[in-house]
Amino acid sequence: MSMILNDEQRMLQKTAREFVAEHAPVAHLRELRDEGDATGFSRGLWKQMAELGWAGIALPEVYGGSELGYAELGVVFEECGRTLAPTPLLSTVVLGAEVLLRAGSEPQQAELLPGVCSGDGILALAFQEAGRFAPYRVATKVTATADGHRLDGEKCFVVDGHVADRLIVVARSSGGEAERDGLSLFLVDPAAPGVEITRTIMADSRNAARVVFDGVTVGEEATLGRVGAAADTLDAVFDRATLALCAEMLGLASEAFERTVAYLKTREQFGAKIGSFQALKHRAATMFCDLELARSITLDGLRAIDEGREELPSLVSAAKARLADTAALVTCEAIQMHGGIGMTDEEEIGFFLKRARTAELFLGDATYHRDRFARLQGF
Amino acid sequence: MADLEQFRADARAWLDEHCPPTRRQLREGETAPAWGSPEFDAQIEGWKREICERGWSAPTWPRECGGAGLSPEEAKVLAQEMARIRAVPPIGGFGMYLLAPVLLEFANDDQKKRFLPDIANGRVDWCQGYSEPGAGSDLAGLQTRAVLDGDEYVIDGSKIWTTSAHLADWIFCLVRTDPDASKHEGISFILFDMKSPGVSVSPIQLISGQSDFCQIFFDGVRAKAENLVGVKNGGWTIAKRLLQHERSGLSGMMGGAAPSRKRKSGKRPLPNFHSMADLAAPYLGRDAEGRLADPFLRDGIVGVEMDNLCFGLTMKRSSDGAKEGQEVGHTVSMSKYYASELNKRRQELLVSVMGTQALGWEGEGFSATELAQTRGWLRSKGNSIEGGTSEIQLNVIAKRVLGLPD
Incomplete structure (x- = not known):
């Protein structure tokens, strides 16, 4: 598959760029933050995005999707990244829907996926239990009851957890604390007795929640896939979510870079545009190269999903390590090159730094993915 | 069809x-x-x-x-x-890859008929007279002079870093034909025989030892005026175009080819891809889980391997773009810069991995690979100097791609 966007993908890119620029510019995120908006994104806007086909872009037609692929979904993520548009794309369309597609029964899929495609249903995958990504480190316990299961434990950084219509919970049915085997997946009603959800306010002004399960009971029909064998599902879901997040990071880093280059061309000191100083030129040119590499690995990774390539996990780790490093470099340099104005809340560039750092740590940072890449490659 | x-x-x-x-x-x-x-x-x-x-x-x-x-x-x-x-x-060489493309674009019909056939069949080996002792990064500051005398130019001056000049039959050479014009506007592109009286060549010894680089001296060398390519004093345009061919060639040689899609076995999903790790394993050892035993060097190795992968994919993307008629000019400077810096990192890391075994100069006590590593490490320092320094590439990107002001 060519790494250059085809006509349809370019059209999608244009539509998405214009839509978010008009309806969800950075000012939109600022407004949600300043007003302390209870939802954390605009439900009306999400509905419109779903009507444009973004939510169901890679989902089966039978549930209202258009069965395109991650090459297309990546375009949407990248454009939303450019304006830091807050949407449930990652929580619902990737993390939630991918779990259902892989581990859900037909009735479970039929119940929830149409709502994902139409923009009416929000899903949240509750897996993380500590600050750093460790996919198999799950202490939340599931025990068998007479007619189902009982969940006890605590999750953090559950994206869109406080607005989800349904939670998907990773819990341990057997094995030691960090063991790959023994993980299970359950659908949980957020209103069920024993579920306590607290929205956490993050630096990037995006949604996350702490969720406590205290003796929550679910029936047998709430089980997603085979008990104790969730790791294969999770690996595949995290790989896809990581690449989608990489596409978002590519968009935000590209935008932060372009804004910075534009600033270098307008800001004057010592009687000259600061962009004429070689100390800044070379750093800008270096970032350009880093972004080109970031774009290449992201595009290839997204296509590897669509082509079902076996080397996908290695590409995912190479992509996330590269995007984590590049987005950090670009957003930090963006602040430095903007100087004092870059430190003010009034200037938007700081929003990019905050989102970059959050996205960097979510689903594994560069250190995590370099280690994983080496393991996958046998060293 | x-x-x-x-x-x-x-x-x-x-x-x-x-x-x-x-x-x-x-x-x-x-x-x-x-x-x-x-x-x-x-x-x-x-x-x-x-x-x-x-x-x-x-x-x-x-x-x-x-x-x-x-x-x-x-x-x-x-x-x-x-x-x-x-x-x-x-057929390869400077004639085929560097000179021929600019002859096809800029030379007159007579010149094409006289020079291209000997390039096509490999009868004449060419060398590239560009850099001078006083004109490296500031190539347009070159001082080798060509003064018209009848139907010949008389050439005096010196060229340096000329690869394989001691083996070349002919030279394509940048000379100053108008000393009074601004530096970019007084340069011409001329061809002459390396056996002409007044040409002398001496090889250059590098920090890594023997090399193919030479310095050439011109003392009253006479070159036919009909062998000046393009317009007199218009050589800079040709010079720049030829540099684009050179830089794309150099970044190609330093690796970063797109990874093969073919798989050999399930265990190694990216084929031929962890050569550095294989090289490092005997020196660093492996822990119980099979990881290279030094975590910091392992992190460095995986970083270089990943960047090599990303760079290879960038080359593939630019070739995909070229197929669809998208502009790829800027990728030449980017790839030259990135390939050079990446190879230097790789060489530094390999020396760290092998330790003092990678610092042997010659003789007993070292494997052939180790001795080659010493030389390879030293030679790689030139990657970011030859064909335009990394700083020059960054200047080109800043100006041409990002549009930053002078």
């Missing part, structure tokens, strides 16, 4: 006859006693002679210039068929 398939069939038949297995490169793992022997060399010489006679060493060039006048589509089919049978590329 039907014509193209007919061409493919004809090309295949001709290649089967003139490039039988005895005249091809070996496949991985194949051994043949003849490889490298005088008999084998004679076979390869025969192959080169025959394909040059057919004009297929430069297939798209006009027939009167030593080519075969093929269309780009036919040339692509021919390249596919040659790659399929692992035919040895017949």
Whole structure:
């Protein structure tokens, strides 16, 4: 598959760029933050995005999707990244829907996926239990009851957890604390007795929640896939979510870079545009190269999903390590090159730094993915 | 389309006859006693002679210039068929890769007919007279002078970093033909015979030892005025175009080829990809889980391997873009910069991995790989200097791509 966007993908890119620029510019995120908006994104806007086909872009037609692929979904993520548009794309369309597609029964899929495609249903995958990504480190316990299961434990950084219509919970049915085997997946009603959800306010002004399960009971029909064998599902879901997040990071880093280059061309000191100083030129040119590499690995990774390539996990780790490093470099340099104005809340560039750092740590940072890449490659 | 398939069939038949297995490169793992022997060399010489006679060493060039006048589509089919049978590329070198493209673009018909056939069939080896002792990064500051005297230019000055000048037959050379014009506007691009009286060559010893680099001295060398290419004092345009060909070639040589899609086994999903790790394992050892035992060097190795992967994919993306007619000019500076810096990192890391075993200069106590590593590490320092320094590449990106002001 060519790494250059085809006509349809370019059209999608244009539509998405214009839509978010008009309806969800950075000012939109600022407004949600300043007003302390209870939802954390605009439900009306999400509905419109779903009507444009973004939510169901890679989902089966039978549930209202258009069965395109991650090459297309990546375009949407990248454009939303450019304006830091807050949407449930990652929580619902990737993390939630991918779990259902892989581990859900037909009735479970039929119940929830149409709502994902139409923009009416929000899903949240509750897996993380500590600050750093460790996919198999799950202490939340599931025990068998007479007619189902009982969940006890605590999750953090559950994206869109406080607005989800349904939670998907990773819990341990057997094995030691960090063991790959023994993980299970359950659908949980957020209103069920024993579920306590607290929205956490993050630096990037995006949604996350702490969720406590205290003796929550679910029936047998709430089980997603085979008990104790969730790791294969999770690996595949995290790989896809990581690449989608990489596409978002590519968009935000590209935008932060372009804004910075534009600033270098307008800001004057010592009687000259600061962009004429070689100390800044070379750093800008270096970032350009880093972004080109970031774009290449992201595009290839997204296509590897669509082509079902076996080397996908290695590409995912190479992509996330590269995007984590590049987005950090670009957003930090963006602040430095903007100087004092870059430190003010009034200037938007700081929003990019905050989102970059959050996205960097979510689903594994560069250190995590370099280690994983080496393991996958046998060293 | 039907014509193209007919061409493919004809090309295949001709290649089967003139490039039988005895005249091809070996496949991985194949051994043949003849490889490298005088008999084998004679076979390869025969192959080169025959394909040059057919004009297929430069297939798209006009027939009167030593080519075969093929269309780009036919040339692509021919390249596919040659790659399929692992035919040895017949002609390489500075003439084919650097000079010929600018001759085709800028030379007059007479010059094309006189110089291109000898490039196409490899009869003349060329060298590149660009850098001077006083003109490195500031190439346009060159001082070698050419003064018109009748129908000849008289050339005085010196060129440095000229690869294989001691073996070259002819030189393409940048000379100053108008000392009073601004520095970019007084330069001409001229061709002359390296056996001309007044030309002398001395090889340069590098920090890594012997090299192909030379310094050339011109003392009253006489070059025919008819061998000035393009417009007098208009050589800078040609010089820059040739540098683009050079930089894309250099970044290609330093690795970063797109990873093969083919898989050898399930265990190694990215084939031929952890050569550094294989090289490092005997020096660093592995822990109980099979990881390289030094976590910091392992992190460095994986970083270089990943960046190499990303760089290779960037080259693929730029070639995908070229196929669809998208501008790729800027990628030349980017890839030259990135490939150079990446190779330096790789070489530094390998020295750290091997320790003092990678600092042996010659003689006993070191494997051939270790001795080559010492030289390779030192030689890599030149990657970011030759063909335009990294700083120059960053300047080009800042100006041409990002549009930052002077």
